[in-house]
Amino acid sequence: MTNTADRLVEALRATMKENERLRRQLAATTEPIAVIGMACRFPGGLRSPDELWRFVAAGGDAISPFPSNRGWDTSDLPCFGGGFLHDAADFDPEFFGLTENEALATDPQQRLLLETSWEAFEHAGIDPLTARGSSTGVFFGVIFHDYGYRLRPPPPGIDGYTYFGSAGSIASGRVAYTLGLEGPCVTLDAACASSLVGLHLASQALRRGECSLALVGGVSVLATTELWEETTRTGQGLAADSRCKSFAAAADGTGISEGVGVLLVERLSDARRNGHTVLAVVRGSAVDQSGATNGFTAPSAASQERLITRALADARLEPGDVDAVEGHGTGTPVGDPIELAALFATYGSGRPTGRPLWLGSLKSNLGHTQAAGGAGAVIKAVMAMRHGVLPRTLHVDAPTPHADWARGGVALLRESVPWPATEGRPRRIGVSSFGANGTLAHAILEQVPRETEEPTARRAGEGGAEGLDVVPWLLSARSAAGLRGQAERLLAHLTEHPDLAPADVAYTLATGRSAFEHRAVLVAADLAQLRRGLAAVAAGTHTAEKEVAPADGSADASPAVGSPAVGSVEPATVTRGVVSAGHADRAAPVGTTSGFAGSGVPLAFVFPDRPGRLPGHDSALAQRFVAFAAALRAIGTALDEPGLEGADGNTAPAAWAGFASQVALCRLLESCGVRADMVLGLGTGELAAAYVNGTLTVDDVRTLIATHPSSVPASPDDRRVPSTATAVVIGTSAADGGRPDGAADLTLLPAGRTAVRGVTDLLTALHMRGVTVNWQAFLTGTGARRVDLPTYAFQRRRFWLEASAARKN
Incomplete structure (x- = not known):
């Protein structure tokens, strides 16, 4: 009886599976x-x-x-x-x-x-x-x-x-x-x-x-x-x-x-x-x-x-x-x-x-x-x-x-x-x-x-993306003239549709358009500022900008302007400090960077010694970026375990917080598609570098910090990022001693800007250097959506065969 019942159950299951297969078919x-x-x-x-x-x-x-x-x-x-x-x-x-x-x-x-x-x-x-x-x-x-x-x-x-x-x-x-x-x-x-x-x-x-x-x-x-x-x-x-x-x-x-x-x-x-x-x-x-x-x-x-x-x-x-x-x-x-x-x-x-x-x-x-x-x-x-x-x-x-x-x-x-x-x-x-x-x-x-209907359109005044203080507009083309044409078409479209939200424009440009060699990036908080920057790119009157930071990393550096015309220049570089990714001087209405993006440039993450932290930056980044918050949670559980006060009194918690913040920043960049070809740690930054590349575990780092939080040796002078690479400093201070003189660093959290603005500027700077950024991931959670924008500005000229004499006869 049991065997018969089992066979009936199996037959019923098979019938139900076949019915489901046919239904799906x-x-x-x-x-x-x-x-x-x-x-x-x-x-x-x-x-x-x-x-x-x-x-x-x-x-x-x-x-x-x-x-x-x-x-x-x-x-x-x-x-x-x-x-x-x-x-x-x-x-x-x-x-x-x-x-x-x-x-x-x-x-x-x-x-x-x-x-x-x-x-x-x-x-x-x-x-x-x-x-x-x-x-x-x-x-x-x-x-x-x-x-x-x-x-x-x-x-x-x-x-x-x-x-x-x-x-x-x-x-x-x-x-x-x-x-x-x-x-x-x-x-x-x-x-x-x-x-x-x-x-x-x-x-x-x-x-x-x-x-x-x-x-x-x-x-x-x-x-x-x-x-x-x-x-x-x-x-x-x-x-x-x-x-x-x-x-x-x-x-x-x-x-x-x-x-x-x-x-x-x-x-x-x-x-x-x-x-x-x-x-x-x-x-x-x-x-x-x-x-x-x-x-x-x-x-x-x-x-x-x-x-x-x-x-x-x-x-x-x-x-x-x-x-x-x-x-x-x-x-x-x-x-x-x-x-x-x-x-x-x-x-x-x-x-x-x-x-x-x-x-x-x-x-x-x-x-x-x-x-x-x-x-x-x-x-x-x-x-x-x-x-x-x-x-x-x-x-x-x-x-x-x-x-x-x-x-x-x-x-x-x-x-x-x-x-x-x-x-x-x-x-x-x-x-x-x-x-x-x-x-x-x-x-x-x-x-x-x-x-599947689109969300209700937002007005321009409602354009600020949730969690972003500025929005990036990315333009690119396969020629300098094409880049100007892209800006012209977008500017005309904004005139016809003045209610477009800047965040929606940013989302569509970043996720629904291809990234070509000739690029321009505009970063600002409102539509009026973005329109002024766009007009400059369309007119070809804007030049690529670079911001030179003093060696101490202070924020009062004035931008040096004077590179060749838009769309025909190499990415802006500086001898030392921060490359501006869409950040002009404070009197300017909008930050605009333009240039010619290369490809295949090696990328290095540099974890500096005692990176410094902006007040409240962890909470701001955790609120805005899921990956940052998840990394902090994964590492932060160790703070609850005994023994972290260490031999050096109260310095261990600060060291641990710096380590956790650096790792979370690294995970944030990785979630946006930015992955390093090499990592370099300087001083206490070696702990984050070793953890990121898999050499150390969280337990290893906790033990080292609890035992010797301030005695991690600095890196030898010969441990440097190659001059051909782009170095991203994971922190607020420059990576002195880890980079050859004359090469450019990109600091993730430069002083004088909010933490979220720092991430935005860094990603746009990497984009300008040809690094692939997952803008979809970056903009997830902002409430930005796709909107209709002009398509590519083809640079067309006439190609028409005149009829041959044989054809005419």
Whole structure:
């Protein structure tokens, strides 16, 4: 009986485990996908999702005449122009490691994907360099390759670059190679549906665990007029004014445009765990094909209806659960009514009176951006949900008479409307993208879940980080001009957003941007001071500063200013004493240090003899830094044991306190990612050095202090830190006798500053010398959070191949 009962229990356990495994498997295959970063370039000079939203919300029209800088003959084209990226030829090759000849041979579409992929990571608050070696996927839509025509025959100097510069497969591969991404990497050509098909495939890959993050998007830049010519020859119809009159009675053909849009997506559970801001959620998606229709490019209402039904099933939603659709809406008299028929049959069916499905299209603002259209539609939809507004669709004189609007259930957005009340559920919007090859894609987006919403924004007056008396702003670039550009962009952003909290800006700059060789650090307590320092860096009028301390370590040293211009100097050094890390003289409004950071510099921790302690510094550091408090607790337990009064009366407790403080300071630095290549102890500082490197235990140190607290021998004169190393003095006094004359020390707790300010200044000084600092750890517990800031200031210049004589003929 017992054996039977045991077998039943085991069988029950096995069944429960299998049920749990199946439950998790099902949850994984249906998990929502979080959109955590976005980047774009669209006609009208739009360079970010925020700019796109402001443009669309204001009813902007981006259609313009044909560009004059591409060598095109447009005299025979039957339309006004289109939507163009007029600066599509501009690029910063040095940033991405390309030579000038390689940049010239590289399709502008590849170059734009490089830039916007970088920006999508930064928009998500992720340092792009940290993605190297990760299983990040790349799914990009590219359908035109006419820039390569200009390479035949190749001009002198670009031999060897022509294939990699023009092949579609390289568009995704180049991004993966440049950023070191090791997930699935695919260039898609599903015609105009390419980027939305990419989102569908990326979602599947994420749910199957094939990648942890994914870049998704599409790009279209036209290097010739062939698309206009071919569209005219096939009779598909171009609007004479080049404007898409989506779903309108006046629809007379499509308008051809350019653009690029990139999304960074992640499993929702991972986004929550990683602390990434979720902009929106992809609840479900579907892809299918029109099949055999009345013509190769003719759409099918039945196929589109089936597509939407499958997307709703994938999202586990009913038609009435979706509030709006961002339609394909190319503005053709045939295609728009067929799309409307499918919407009426699905989303429009059975909706409550007064709650229609709202319908709009970005193409009315930008034209048809081809492979970038789906990504652009998603960006618009995400921003609309976040702002709670459904923007109007332009150029609608009246809804198309070729649709049965009397059926009800679908309403065209002829004016902007507030997002309709959703009775407690999230806002939702569908996005459609249809390819001329018959490929159809539809995705359903959802408002951010409440638990992943960003904290309420703080005002500038509330910007002081908890536990910090000043905040560090870190700027860096790959060139001196780039550093000035970074400062210029941030300064302009602060003018537009004056309520940003300085601590939030500091957090975003420190944790969500890469650290390059050319660097500037600003340290101050309030936004006004930081803005003044930022303006100086942007203008290039600031110089790298150095603060020279007297040999006795007093704090009245005046700064010596006069190094070369910002961004082109070696890190400030002094003959003896303290290097200023963002600390100007007391009359200055803000401390600013700038220069060129090296790499691979050895780091030494120097524990001086009788280091001295600032009044209350232990308690201040313990309150601010968890690692410091934990180290004090671990060592301080020995104070409770008898015998510490020692042979020298009351000197042992002071010696022990100095030892404990030095070790805790060392642990604090280590918690911020700063680890020494060597340690050196001077006099009583040898105890801390020996403990840190594992030579002595706490019991050993306690015994030595209790027995001979003031007789620890000083270090011999030949025990010095190499002149090539950076020495960090763990205490308040300089490490006399442990450093060669003329070399620089960084004192952790210099006199004249608070303990927390001393730590801040030291870390910024190390950062300026190329030492990697874990700023995330340093800022943990301050209440600082990620905010939207400008992305990298690329230093772009023109790279465009003129058409060869053979091509012209």
